[in-house]
Amino acid sequence: MSDVAIVGVGxxxxxxxxxxxxxKELMFEAAVKAYEDAGGIDPRKDVDAFVTCAExxxxxxxxxxxxxxxxxxxxxxxxFTVSGDGLLGLANAYMLIKTGHFDVVVVEAHSKASxxxxxxxxxxxxxxxxxxxxxxxxxxxxxxxxxHRYLAETGTxxxxxxxxxxxxxxxxxxxxxxxxxxxxxxDQVLDSETWFYPLxxxxxxxxxxxxxxxxxxxERMAKKLTDKPVWVEGVGWATETPNLETRDWCRAxxxxxxxxxxxxxxxxxxxxxxxxxxxxxxxxxxxxxxxLEALRLCRYGEAGMLLEDGVTTRDGDLPVNVSGGCLGMGxxxxxxxxxxLLEAVLQLRGEAEGRQIPDAExxxxxxxxxxxxxxxxxxxxxxxxx
Amino acid sequence: MSLEKITDPRxxxxxxxxxxxxxxxxxxxAGERFLNEIKENARIMGARCKRCGVIYVPPxxxxxxxxxxxxxxxxxxxxxxxYTYTIAYVDMDGNRLAEPVIYALITFGDAYGGLIHKxxxxxxxxxxxxxxxxxxxxxxxxxxxxxxxxxxxxxxx
Ligand SMILES: [Zn+2]
Numbered sequence: 001m002s003d004v005a006i007v008g009v010g011x012x013x014x015x016x017x018x019x020x021x022x023x024k025e026l027m028f029e030a031a032v033k034a035y036e037d038a039g040g041i042d043p044r045k046d047v048d049a050f051v052t053c054a055e056x057x058x059x060x061x062x063x064x065x066x067x068x069x070x071x072x073x074x075x076x077x078x079x080f081t082v083s084g085d086g087l088l089g090l091a092n093a094y095m096l097i098k099t100g101h102f103d104v105v106v107v108e109a110h111s112k113a114s115x116x117x118x119x120x121x122x123x124x125x126x127x128x129x130x131x132x133x134x135x136x137x138x139x140x141x142x143x144x145x146x147x148h149r150y151l152a153e154t155g156t157x158x159x160x161x162x163x164x165x166x167x168x169x170x171x172x173x174x175x176x177x178x179x180x181x182x183x184x185x186x187d188q189v190l191d192s193e194t195w196f197y198p199l200x201x202x203x204x205x206x207x208x209x210x211x212x213x214x215x216x217x218x219e220r221m222a223k224k225l226t227d228k229p230v231w232v233e234g235v236g237w238a239t240e241t242p243n244l245e246t247r248d249w250c251r252a253x254x255x256x257x258x259x260x261x262x263x264x265x266x267x268x269x270x271x272x273x274x275x276x277x278x279x280x281x282x283x284x285x286x287x288x289x290x291x292l293e294a295l296r297l298c299r300y301g302e303a304g305m306l307l308e309d310g311v312t313t314r315d316g317d318l319p320v321n322v323s324g325g326c327l328g329m330g331x332x333x334x335x336x337x338x339x340x341l342l343e344a345v346l347q348l349r350g351e352a353e354g355r356q357i358p359d360a361e362x363x364x365x366x367x368x369x370x371x372x373x374x375x376x377x378x379x380x381x382x383x384x385x386x
Numbered sequence: 387m388s389l390e391k392i393t394d395p396r397x398x399x400x401x402x403x404x405x406x407x408x409x410x411x412x413x414x415x416a417g418e419r420f421l422n423e424i425k426e427n428a429r430i431m432g433a434r435c436k437r438c439g440v441i442y443v444p445p446x447x448x449x450x451x452x453x454x455x456x457x458x459x460x461x462x463x464x465x466x467x468x469y470t471y472t473i474a475y476v477d478m479d480g481n482r483l484a485e486p487v488i489y490a491l492i493t494f495g496d497a498y499g500g501l502i503h504k505x506x507x508x509x510x511x512x513x514x515x516x517x518x519x520x521x522x523x524x525x526x527x528x529x530x531x532x533x534x535x536x537x538x539x540x541x542x543x
Binding site: 019060115118120121124129130135138141146147148149152194197199241245249 | 400472476479532
């Protein structure tokens with residue numbers, strides 16, 4: 001089976017609102033950049049398959065997959081849409097290439113969240129219609145409930161959660177693709193409005209608009225298209241359970257299972273030693289800590305201390321969310337995982353400019369599909385060919 | 387990209403759309419019996435797996451572990467315990483609620499799962515994880531076979 005490399009990336013955004021571009025133009029602009037970056041490929045003849053990632057309700061369309069080929073240069077081509085995060089799109093593209101039948105596959109995910117006028121209503125529509133939805137209210141209360149139990153069980157503190165926001169928003173200042181960079185203090189986070197006790201307003205990632213397109217290639221084609229391939233060493237994904245009542249409210253089980261799958265695929269036996277940096281879902285500040293533990297990069301309940309010790313800052317031993325994460329780049333719906341992946345690719349190519357991690361060789365990108373899901377995905381990437 | 391500087395996004399051309407979607411969600415055998423017990427008898431029921439012994443609440447038709455059909459129903463009483471809770475201060479649009487709403491996951495003894503519901507007759511600062519609570523039902527004539535036939539859970543005496 002061929003190894004699989006990311007050979008081109010294109011990003012437009014991320015901004016709190018991009019009213020000048022339609023979602024199709026957003027995709028077009030990101031695609032043009034990605035094709036140029038992949039050695040100037042022509043999507044009309046050089047791409048074997050396209051995978052887009054979108055959810056009908058985010059888009060305001062029924063059967064949205066019919067609306068994606070033209071802006072990617074994929075008309076008359078082989079295309080399908082994954083109703084999930086961009087990292088699931090990556091996993092699909094990776095598998096297509098692994099079959100040996102496809103050499104060049106394009107993955108796309110975007111967010112035009114600013115077009116959604118009733119965001120929380122759509123999230124509420126994802127709750128069980130019989131047991132949970134009739135209770136009403138803003139569905140992000142589920143994050144407040146989970147954070148509360150997680151803190152109670154692990155002893156993680158409110159200050160540690162607030163520190164995640166401070167770190168990631170500061171990291172975002174050095175990322176031109178980030179919408180919400182800021183230099184703030186722990187006290188400012190703790191003094192921000194309580195939304196869902198103990199969850200504060202500033203601990204919730206604000207929405208952003210943008211699009212990311214990536215070009216993946218088999219080893220044979222990768223060598224022709226780029227001199228800086230980033231190898232996809234392993235992918236994993238998992239869903240715990242859709243039932244709020246029976247899921248684990250402390251541990252991110254879906255991430256543990258997804259990580260184990262990706263580590264096995266990548267041949268990683270000691271993630272703490274083998275992974276140089278991490279991009280993960282910090283949709284809510286406490287989720288960064290919970291996910292770091294689930295990725296087995298520290299023990300359960302110890303991520304807060306790791307953060308306090310400076311291990312996860314940009315110049316620490318295990319930098320986490322140097323991009324700014326979702327808190328800094330903005331929550332980009334199904335493009336969230338692609339944000340994490342983009343940063344991993346740029347770091348591994350040595351193109352992360354002012355936020356470059358020196359000597360980075362192995363990076364991890366992780367995503368979570370947000371409230372009310374228990375679904376996550378993981379990709380392990382490297383700039384060294386095994 | 388746009389050729390002119392944009393100073394007011396509301397002046398960008400757009401089209402307002404509205405998706406009206408109405409559904410009739412089927413309760414199913416387990417859901418119907420569960421809600422009917424609440425409506426008729428003010429009882430919270432669980433369903434027990436005869437293979438692994440796990441009691442599901444809310445009850446299901448099948449065990450997610452063994453894939454066994456669940457046919458044994460067990461009365462769990464009306465008392466439970468707060469497993470976790472949150473105090474919601476904002477509404478669907480992110481605006482401040484006039485009165486905060488307390489949401490909790492209530493567990494019932496050894497049963498697997500629980501109920502997501504609201505807490506009432508208690509001040510937010512008086513709630514704690516592990517607090518014993520009991521269901522407050524609407525009067526029989528107002529009950530419709532909905533999870534909201536339970537008005538809320540209140541601190542147990
Ligand atoms: Zn069973």
